[in-house]
Amino acid sequence: MPLNTSPRVRPYETLPSLNVPGIPAVAPMPSGESADTTRVAERFGGDVLAAGMHNGNQVLYVKPEKLVEVAQFLKSDPQLRYESLIDVTGLDRKELPIGAGAARFQSVAQLRSYSRKQHITLVADCAGGDKPSIPSLTAAYQGAEWPERECADLMGISYTGHPDPRRILMPKQWPNHPLQKHIPVGGEEVPFSLTWDDPEFETLGTQILPALSHAPDMPPGMNRENMVINMGPHHPSTHGVLRLVVELDGERVVSIDPDLGYLHSGFEKTGETKRYKDFVYYTDRMDYLSGMNNNLAYVLTVEHMLGVEIPERAQVIRVIMGELQRISSHLFWLSTHVLDVSGTGMSLLMYATRERERILDLFEMVCGARLTVSYIRVGGVWADLPEAFLTHLQDFVRVMPGKIDDYERMLTDQAVWQERLQGIGVLSREQVMEMGLTGPMLRGSGVDWDLRRDMPYSGYENYDFKVPVQTDGDGFARYLVRMEEMRQSLRIISQAIANLPDGIYKTDNRKVSLPPRAELDLSMESLIHHFKLMTEGFHVNPGFYYHGVESSKGELGFYLYSDGSPRPYRLHIHGPSYNNLYAINTMSRGEMLSDIVTNIGSIDIVLGEVDR
Amino acid sequence: MDWLNLVVFPVIRIVVLFVVLLTGFAYLTLLERKLLGRFQVRYGPNRAGKFGLMQPLADAVKALFKEEIIPNHVDKPIYVIAPALALVPALLIWAVIPIASGMPAVADVSIGFLWILAIAGVEGYGIILAGWSSNNNYSLLGALRSSAQMVSYELPMGMFLVSILILAGDFSLVNLVDNARPWWEWIWLWLAFPFFFICILAETNRSPFDLPETENELVAGFQTEYGGMKFALFMMAEYTNMITTSAIMATLFFGGWRGPFAEEIVWLGPIYLLAKIFILLCLFIWVRASVSRPRYDQLMTFCWQFLLPLSIGYMVISALLAVFLK
Numbered sequence: 027m028p029l030n031t032s033p034r035v036r037p038y039e040t041l042p043s044l045n046v047p048g049i050p051a052v053a054p055m056p057s058g059e060s061a062d063t064t065r066v067a068e069r070f071g072g073d074v075l076a077a078g079m080h081n082g083n084q085v086l087y088v089k090p091e092k093l094v095e096v097a098q099f100l101k102s103d104p105q106l107r108y109e110s111l112i113d114v115t116g117l118d119r120k121e122l123p124i125g126a127g128a129a130r131f132q133s134v135a136q137l138r139s140y141s142r143k144q145h146i147t148l149v150a151d152c153a154g155g156d157k158p159s160i161p162s163l164t165a166a167y168q169g170a171e172w173p174e175r176e177c178a179d180l181m182g183i184s185y186t187g188h189p190d191p192r193r194i195l196m197p198k199q200w201p202n203h204p205l206q207k208h209i210p211v212g213g214e215e216v217p218f219s220l221t222w223d224d225p226e227f228e229t230l231g232t233q234i235l236p237a238l239s240h241a242p243d244m245p246p247g248m249n250r251e252n253m254v255i256n257m258g259p260h261h262p263s264t265h266g267v268l269r270l271v272v273e274l275d276g277e278r279v280v281s282i283d284p285d286l287g288y289l290h291s292g293f294e295k296t297g298e299t300k301r302y303k304d305f306v307y308y309t310d311r312m313d314y315l316s317g318m319n320n321n322l323a324y325v326l327t328v329e330h331m332l333g334v335e336i337p338e339r340a341q342v343i344r345v346i347m348g349e350l351q352r353i354s355s356h357l358f359w360l361s362t363h364v365l366d367v368s369g370t371g372m373s374l375l376m377y378a379t380r381e382r383e384r385i386l387d388l389f390e391m392v393c394g395a396r397l398t399v400s401y402i403r404v405g406g407v408w409a410d411l412p413e414a415f416l417t418h419l420q421d422f423v424r425v426m427p428g429k430i431d432d433y434e435r436m437l438t439d440q441a442v443w444q445e446r447l448q449g450i451g452v453l454s455r456e457q458v459m460e461m462g463l464t465g466p467m468l469r470g471s472g473v474d475w476d477l478r479r480d481m482p483y484s485g486y487e488n489y490d491f492k493v494p495v496q497t498d499g500d501g502f503a504r505y506l507v508r509m510e511e512m513r514q515s516l517r518i519i520s521q522a523i524a525n526l527p528d529g530i531y532k533t534d535n536r537k538v539s540l541p542p543r544a545e546l547d548l549s550m551e552s553l554i555h556h557f558k559l560m561t562e563g564f565h566v567n568p569g570f571y572y573h574g575v576e577s578s579k580g581e582l583g584f585y586l587y588s589d590g591s592p593r594p595y596r597l598h599i600h601g602p603s604y605n606n607l608y609a610i611n612t613m614s615r616g617e618m619l620s621d622i623v624t625n626i627g628s629i630d631i632v633l634g635e636v637d638r
Numbered sequence: 639m640d641w642l643n644l645v646v647f648p649v650i651r652i653v654v655l656f657v658v659l660l661t662g663f664a665y666l667t668l669l670e671r672k673l674l675g676r677f678q679v680r681y682g683p684n685r686a687g688k689f690g691l692m693q694p695l696a697d698a699v700k701a702l703f704k705e706e707i708i709p710n711h712v713d714k715p716i717y718v719i720a721p722a723l724a725l726v727p728a729l730l731i732w733a734v735i736p737i738a739s740g741m742p743a744v745a746d747v748s749i750g751f752l753w754i755l756a757i758a759g760v761e762g763y764g765i766i767l768a769g770w771s772s773n774n775n776y777s778l779l780g781a782l783r784s785s786a787q788m789v790s791y792e793l794p795m796g797m798f799l800v801s802i803l804i805l806a807g808d809f810s811l812v813n814l815v816d817n818a819r820p821w822w823e824w825i826w827l828w829l830a831f832p833f834f835f836i837c838i839l840a841e842t843n844r845s846p847f848d849l850p851e852t853e854n855e856l857v858a859g860f861q862t863e864y865g866g867m868k869f870a871l872f873m874m875a876e877y878t879n880m881i882t883t884s885a886i887m888a889t890l891f892f893g894g895w896r897g898p899f900a901e902e903i904v905w906l907g908p909i910y911l912l913a914k915i916f917i918l919l920c921l922f923i924w925v926r927a928s929v930s931r932p933r934y935d936q937l938m939t940f941c942w943q944f945l946l947p948l949s950i951g952y953m954v955i956s957a958l959l960a961v962f963l964k
Contacts, residue, residue, distance in 0.1 A: 049785065110862070253775055255775040255776065255779075261857060277934065309907070366930050367931070369845045369846060369926075369931040370929035372930065373677045373928060375678065376678035376680060377678075377679065380679055392855075437930075440930060442846070442929065442930040442931070442932050444931050445933070446931075446932065446933060446936075446938055538953060618933060618934065618935060619779070619855055619856075620855050620933045620934060621933070623854075
């Protein structure tokens, strides 16, 4: 029986008449000014269409033809020094009341100054109406390459001057760009490349499998004179369904072409059809090793746009959870990294997993789930900490430093381990900033940057912790950084336990969070709030906002564009794994085949987040 | 012609040896999984039978009944024969190992040392041919690594063997164990044992030197295209090799069948030998559970720049010792 693929209609979510008049609305133009925006506006005059602050972020609207010039100015000007490009994404304004003649697509770039602790958003209209195009930012920042490829693939914006304009997440033969607003969710015909009509299936189950020679699908620039091998998608150490096309000269790596998208599940498109509060559960599934941090990043973005106050207790609980998740994610990284580098017999895999198990047990205590936690919700957390939790947590914090010492004894001073990591996958300070890498990749190469300390959120400014920085930029430096991060996380947790205040764990703003069950029997108002929240969800003021948190793998950022309705108009996820994986080619070139595996481990990717 | 001594007894011995070795292989896999499990704070197989004792049987049944898949792109005759080529040398070496006072396993070959060196030289072929005939990049890389690694590590291993030979003054392994050695010779031998053990690890492709199959990089290396019983044959070769090389090490360094009362009560000899083999096997597994794997080029550098000069030096000093002290 053929599969029913007709588009599903969810009337309660899509019925336009439910919406208040005035929705959808376009985000307001930035107001006020900051030193940076003024400086750019003065320098470029009429080419800067608008400059100022929006939702607490600095925003610049520039003319598309001046985009690259402005970016170069932001990067090179000694008073601005925006060294790194964090993210590039696009916005399809088809369903917004933009008025005739306005450009349908916009390109949105997030720039970061590490030395000055500044963040700026760069917005430019795309020329060309329904076939948008815009100059590529790769001319100013190398790290724009993959974000722009992603945006070109999913949004259909073509970047002129881009060095490698192939699709990256969707299959080559995919007929459309799914993030464009006129593409429906669900019900699309999937152009499979392999069907049952394929002659390869005729001999299925026979003793001798035919292996016909297919013309190899070589990435541009690869030479068949060398040995070209496919690592993945089914390979033991690509950490999921990642495919690397590797060109080898003997065992030396000549070049690598990563092929992504095997796990692409369209989180961004899905997010645009869900109410704000319903997307929290999806975030768990992206980087499934750090669900809490994903929840936190998303929830903070929404909360900032809503402008709700989060109770003190919820903030501290969030910090505890975020740090526990960081330790658990690092433990999993450590165990798999050791497995990749040292072989399956290595016992450290199970030792680290044993300790991670305790963290997962703690998660189970607070929310019943171990991996897909969805514990941190808009307005606070899902439930208060159970009574026994703090005792167990204190015991964990007491035991854990000794365990980390054990791991270090097994690895740090061991000659074989050092030889495998030292000088492998070296990235210089300039390179990591140029490529837009984040997290331990940044700190391993000598950039002293941690969002928790430098752009604090969730009350991180109240904790005393060190940000480990190493200058070598090799695999060993990143290993040391992550080991030290685990210790610092433990320090933060013990401070949080000591300062855990009493009080509510969820905001009592009834426009955002549900009233308690008991209140419903007594108060009509509560009943209305409950009904509105459960059916329609809360409305978010028109506007956009980018917020990044320091996830275990790097900066996890959410870019939200609200049109005033209870669903995000545009939801973009900046996954650290995706941007960090971009470095694999630079890191591995000229090294041995074994070092690719070491480098993948050293980047610490989760394919669920790379492909999203 | 003495049929009884030339044909009947050796055949009986061979059959017994086969049964013991193959059972040993089967339970060695269980031992390894159990021990690794314990090292890694887990249980290891414990579902099939009491303590998982039926696990090897279940594995054998599974391997035998798996679908035989021979891909079209392989060089068929070589592809099929390679697993057997890997297994046979591991069994052959046993012929010369003394199992009790004055008694070799099968035959007292007067050139026991050379026999070991010669068979060890053949050992690489199974793996190299398997990788080559598979017509697969991963297999080929595994095979290339394997050939380079085995050839390289045969050199220091040979040097150590020659040193022992110089000290013993006799090619026969039976005589080596039978003749008493002075105390300084034992100590001098044990000094070399760690290095010899490293060579053996590389020779048998055991972790941490299992670079020909490195599941992290080469998927399964030379055995990527093998499945079912043919794959099991490679496993058999690896584990039988472990037993065999443990027997060689026990014979060369720890007096083989020797032990209290072994000369008076003959049947104690094999038991002592088995006990020594068992301890050495546990050492193999222990190393696997705790030592990181070096990179391929680091392994080769270690061999050529450290182990080979060391073994040559060891040989020279051994010769001097043999001349002046014996």
